[in-house]
Amino acid sequence: MLTKKQLFTRGMLDISPHMLSVIPFGIICGAIGVELGFHPYLVYAMSFIIFGGASQIVFLQLLSGGASSLVAVASVGIINSRHLLYGAVLSEYLEKLSFIKKLLISYVVVDQGFAESNKFFKKNRSEEFLHYHLIGTGCTMWVCWQIATLSGIVLGSFVPEELGLKFAIPLTFIAIVVQDLKKLDHVIVMITCGLSSLLFFDAPFKSYIIISPIIALFIAALLLRLKK
Amino acid sequence: MTLTSIIFAGILTYLTRMTMIALISRDMLGDKIKAVLEYVPSAVFPAIIFPGIFINDFGAFIEMNDPKIFGALVAVIVGYFSKNIIATILAGLVSYWFLIFVVFN
Numbered sequence: 001m002l003t004k005k006q007l008f009t010r011g012m013l014d015i016s017p018h019m020l021s022v023i024p025f026g027i028i029c030g031a032i033g034v035e036l037g038f039h040p041y042l043v044y045a046m047s048f049i050i051f052g053g054a055s056q057i058v059f060l061q062l063l064s065g066g067a068s069s070l071v072a073v074a075s076v077g078i079i080n081s082r083h084l085l086y087g088a089v090l091s092e093y094l095e096k097l098s099f100i101k102k103l104l105i106s107y108v109v110v111d112q113g114f115a116e117s118n119k120f121f122k123k124n125r126s127e128e129f130l131h132y133h134l135i136g137t138g139c140t141m142w143v144c145w146q147i148a149t150l151s152g153i154v155l156g157s158f159v160p161e162e163l164g165l166k167f168a169i170p171l172t173f174i175a176i177v178v179q180d181l182k183k184l185d186h187v188i189v190m191i192t193c194g195l196s197s198l199l200f201f202d203a204p205f206k207s208y209i210i211i212s213p214i215i216a217l218f219i220a221a222l223l224l225r226l227k228k
Numbered sequence: 229m230t231l232t233s234i235i236f237a238g239i240l241t242y243l244t245r246m247t248m249i250a251l252i253s254r255d256m257l258g259d260k261i262k263a264v265l266e267y268v269p270s271a272v273f274p275a276i277i278f279p280g281i282f283i284n285d286f287g288a289f290i291e292m293n294d295p296k297i298f299g300a301l302v303a304v305i306v307g308y309f310s311k312n313i314i315a316t317i318l319a320g321l322v323s324y325w326f327l328i329f330v331v332f333n
Contacts (some may be wrong), residue, residue, distance in 0.1 A: 012234075017313035041232050049238030059237060069233040077240035082275075085268045087248025088257065095254050106246035111276070112264055167296060167324055168317055170280030171303050173273040175316035180308035186270040194274035201279055201287070209275050216271035223265045 002124075004132045013138020014116040017175075021168030022053075022112070022141065023148045028166060029057050029181060030152025037065040040153045047149040049140065052171075055079040056149075057204060073207070078205045085213060086114040093121045093130050104177050108138025109203070115176045185223045192216045295332070299324030 002010070026047075026108045033043030038060055046056045062072040084111055094102060117134040124130065151158075159165055180186040196212035203211060232303030257265075281300045284290050290297070310316065 017317075020314055020317050037242070038230065040240035042234065045231065045278050046234050046238075049234050050241050051238075052241050055237075055241065055243075059234075063230065063233070069230075069236075073237045073240065075231050076298070077244065080241040080244045082272050083241075083244040085265075085272060087245060089265050089268050091249050091252055091257075092254050092262070094249055099250060102250035103246060106249050107242060109245045111273075115273070118269065155319045156322070162328075163323065164328070165321075167280070167299065168321060170277045170300065171317045171320040172279075172313070173277045174300065174320070175307050175313040177270055177273050177277075178304055179311065180270050180317065181304070181308060186267065189267050189273045190272045193271050194278035197275040197278045198282055198289075201283060208279070212275040213268075213272045217264055217267060220267035220271060221260070224263055 002127055002129070004129045006135040007127065007129055007132035008139075011113075011133040011138075012140045014120060014133070014191060015112055015137040015140050018112040018116075018172050019140070019144050020170040021165075022144055024159050024165040025053065025169055026145050026148025027155075028154035028157060029053065030149035031155075031157035031159075032057055032152075033060050033149075034153055034156065036060050036176060038064070040201075043153050044150055046159065047146055050076060052076070052078075052080050053111075053145075060162060065084035075205045078207050079209050081210045082111075082213060083109060084215075086111075086118075089118060090114065091132070093125075094134075097131060102129070105134060105138070108135065108142055110141045112172065113141050118176070140227065156208075185220070185227070189216045190221045191218045295324050295327035298327055 030043060030047075033046070033056070034040055040059060043060070046059065050056055050059070058079060059072050059076050061098045063069065087106070090109065094105065097105070113134065117137050120133050121130055177186075177190060182189070193212045193216035196215045200211045201206035202208075277300075281296050282290055299320045302323040303316050306319035307313075307316035
């Protein structure tokens with residue numbers, strides 16, 4: 001049985017490699033906000049209040065492009081609706097927690113944290129304080145995101161644009177799913193999702209980000225039926 | 229006001245994080261749904277990966293000889309065999325930089 005501290009540290013260690021892509025991306029996010037003409041305090045407030053990578057950039061780009069606030073807010077909600085799926089997966093492991101703890105832990109659920117904690121949970125179901133792993137991944141992400149966006153806001157985009165560091169984001173997610181390429185059913189689900197995301201890329205409110213997972217999960221359900 | 233919009237966007241985002249964790253009990257989901265949820269990582273992350281590679285900053289499809297496609301392929305191969313996150317990201321970035329700074333320059 002691992003202690004709370006050991007689980008927290010393990011979570012920190014499991015997510016830290018992803019900071020290689022998260023930190024440059026955070027710097028770019030902060031710098032873009034200021035470049036688009038928003039007040040630095042507002043740009044930073046987003047990292048604290050929304051705390052959601054790409055959705056923060058989209059929000060500012062829409063507003064600066066003249067979209068109504070309703071459109072900008074709705075887009076953030078739709079982009080981040082994928083957390084509903086993460087929550088559905090994680091709920092199994094967080095069931096025993098008190099309602100208040102569930103409310104608090106929810107704030108730090110992020111893509112990479114979900115991915116790494118979910119992998120850990122599947123292998124260590126019997127651990128009593130599993131949620132400390134999720135707190136570890138989430139808090140590491142939170143601290144790095146605040147520091148990265150803040151440095152982008154204060155120092156501007158000191159990351160040279162020619163390096164194309166935004167490309168590190170798809171790479172970080174490749175690292176997350178690449179081992180599942182061993183399983184044919186997962187490959188089919190991934191390709192379905194990827195192709196749908198390209199097909200529906202122009203759908204309103206960036207909704208491709210939730211439409212394609214729904215299509216892919218539908219295919220997954222069909223595959224499960226075929227397997228039986 | 230922008231701050232008000234940010235607060236609304238934040239509340240909405242928090243709700244997406246909290247709803248399934250705090251308000252839904254696991255028993256409300258049947259076994260079939262639980263089996264499908266096993267696929268969530270494979271069903272969600274390609275929607276971040278594919279547009280990040282194949283669509284440029286202006287929302288248009290890239291050319292088939294774009295360095296990002298090569299970089300992503302290298303990342304997949306290195307990631308598959310190394311099982312290492314840092315190696316995967318660096319392999320993708322370095323091969324991408326090699327093409328844009330050395331080959332196409």
